């Protein structure tokens with residue numbers, strides 16, 4: 627086996643491994659060991675299944691394995707799909723020792739995790755991320771959810787996986803646009819908490835876009851280390867974890883307003899980070915040159931840095947009000963102090979937000 631990085635998420639007396647390397651899905655022993663009971667449900671989607679379902683099924687030979695192959699994309703992260711998964715679990719007679727495996731990107735991971743959180747009030751689940759975004763962010767930390775038409779991730783639970791196995795070889799088949807969307811969340815870690823990593827990304831931008839294995843593996847490991855550390859200190863987002871939401875209050879509003887069929891999540895987060903940086907600079911909290919540097923890196927990575935046409939600022943602001951960080955109906959934003967530093971801020975006026983959305 628060729629494991630390049632092994633990390634751990636430590637949550638008091640609970641802990642789980644994050645393994646990052648090429649060929650992990652082809653190591654039957656590694657996967658089988660994660661399914662402790664008799665039943666397993668593998669949730670995946672139609673783009674991922676033809677490439678990667680067979681090795682997972684082979685690894686689980688001898689177990690009672692059900693598969694559920696969903697249509698792809700954000701528009702499928704719904705209560706209706708969640709209900710379908712519940713019906714599959716009921717149909718297979720899944721007991722409390724069932725393991726749910728999420729083989730795919732963040733959509734599959736969030737949905738599978740939420741299903742695992744709810745089935746019989748909680749069963750084991752394992753994250754097998756196949757997108758860059760899922761490897762660096764969604765597979766780690768236990769936020770699980772589905773969307774409502776009114777807002778992103780509004781129905782969900784905190785439910786940690788038992789393990790994360792990121793087989794970097796799966797990125798070979800990932801479309802370029804999806805790779806770039808994942809890079810937005812990678813930039814987020816540098817922007818919110820690690821100026822050195824941000825500079826490394828400026829240096830490695832072309833290598834990452836060219837999918838150089840060493841650069842990708844290092845980026846994934848560094849992001850996972852950041853996320854694991856923050857989640858260890860604040861599992862349920864009472865404070866510091868909110869920083870991982872940099873760009874998301876704007877980004878989620880864009881995704882929702884576009885009916886989940888416009889920008890990809892990572893793309894919306896890229897625009898959201900630029901808007902958060904601009905708002906911070908307007909409020910005198912961040913240097914303008916840093917905001918320009920953030921936008922420049924995102925642009926070099928092929929990401930959008932401006933609102934798509936046709937989105938009304940007041941409609942976006944209304945969407946932002948359903949953000950989960952809001953307190954007693956008042957918005958709470960993650961703002962920016964400059965490269966490597968973010969902060970949680972209350973009391974930003976509607977006028978200031980609208981001005982940035984209007985610019």
Ligand SMILES: NC(=O)c1ccc[n+]([C@@H]2O[C@H](COP(=O)([O-])OP(=O)(O)OC[C@H]3O[C@@H](n4cnc5c(N)ncnc54)[C@H](O)[C@@H]3O)[C@@H](O)[C@H]2O)c1
Nearest residue numbers: 673698699731732733756757759763764769796799800891
């Ligand atoms: N839970 C969290 O902490 C967290 C963090 C970040 C994002 N998210 C959520 O993650 C979701 C976005 O995840 P995503 O960007 O992975 O999108 P995604 O799950 O929609 O996957 C992107 C696309 O790539 C395809 N695909 C996946 N792996 C592939 C592969 N190896 N080869 C070829 N095609 C492949 C999928 O079928 C899909 O069409 C959003 O719903 C977002 O809200 C959650």
Ligand SMILES: O=C(O)C(=O)C[C@@H](O)[C@H](O)[C@H](O)COP(=O)(O)O
Nearest residue numbers: 763767769778779867870871874950
């Ligand atoms: O793990 C977290 O915490 C994050 O905020 C990571 C985000 O990248 C991710 O998109 C998350 O799903 C957003 O959470 P939400 O609570 O704003 O729905």
Ligand SMILES: [Zn+2]
Nearest residue numbers: 811874891895
């Ligand atoms: Zn995100």
